[in-house]
Amino acid sequence: MKTTLPGPAHPDGAHDPVARLIALREAIARRARDCGRAPESVRLVAVSKTFSADEVWPTIAVAGQTRFGENRVQEAIPKWRDLRARAAALGKTIELHLIGPLQSNKAREAIDTFDVIETVDREKIAATLAREIERAGKRPRLFVEVNTGGEPQKAGVLPEDADAFIALCRDTHGLTIEGLMAIPPADEPVSPHFALLGVIAKRNHIDELSMGMSADWPLAVQLGATYVRVGSAIFGSRG
Numbered sequence: 001m002k003t004t005l006p007g008p009a010h011p012d013g014a015h016d017p018v019a020r021l022i023a024l025r026e027a028i029a030r031r032a033r034d035c036g037r038a039p040e041s042v043r044l045v046a047v048s049k050t051f052s053a054d055e056v057w058p059t060i061a062v063a064g065q066t067r068f069g070e071n072r073v074q075e076a077i078p079k080w081r082d083l084r085a086r087a088a089a090l091g092k093t094i095e096l097h098l099i100g101p102l103q104s105n106k107a108r109e110a111i112d113t114f115d116v117i118e119t120v121d122r123e124k125i126a127a128t129l130a131r132e133i134e135r136a137g138k139r140p141r142l143f144v145e146v147n148t149g150g151e152p153q154k155a156g157v158l159p160e161d162a163d164a165f166i167a168l169c170r171d172t173h174g175l176t177i178e179g180l181m182a183i184p185p186a187d188e189p190v191s192p193h194f195a196l197l198g199v200i201a202k203r204n205h206i207d208e209l210s211m212g213m214s215a216d217w218p219l220a221v222q223l224g225a226t227y228v229r230v231g232s233a234i235f236g237s238r239g
Ligand SMILES: *Cc1c(COP(=O)(O)O)cnc(C)c1O
Pocket: 047, 049, 071, 099, 100, 183, 213, 214, 215, 229, 230, 231, 232, 233
């Protein structure tokens, strides 16, 4: 477990993940209303990657957060076996999102561990997920990741290939694609990327948009995000 030094004394508890999470939830609801949206139409995925089960636990037990995101299958398995069991003892059901790249040899474990897989982005993964879902009889919700910036080092289907890939997932592999996910380039204004994701979703009749992180979630809410993925603004910086 990571040892955390106590932060500087802060009268409103702003250095505490529970306090930050509660304030963030209120800010998201306020932002949604300001954009003419229903607050409950924007859901918060608390990104807990790199933080230990004990560090995450108060956000579940005290703040009542049940929706989390992890980017590594192997990190998530033991951590969330533990946290799901602890949450279940309080009558809470966890909804865990995979937001990092998925290798096809981890597909079976991913299906067992995650409720939502946000990073479907190539045929091999689509085919493997289809086969393993059949075998497992458990059906995680699936989002397609779009590389809106066309960055060569980044995962995700290219925008110009998105329609064909979504059709392939649906028609060839029988997968239900409920959402799109994007991580815009770090060095560009994010709004055009969020808007593009919305356009691709709309023409493919996809309802869920996973976009917006600690630095840019207000813009994402304005541009139609139904899930925002926020880590450091809740848990602090990741070493
Ligand atoms: C780490 C991560 C986040 C959260 O980023 P923060 O800047 O810490 O809010 C969101 N989405 C993905 C895909 C991530 O890997």
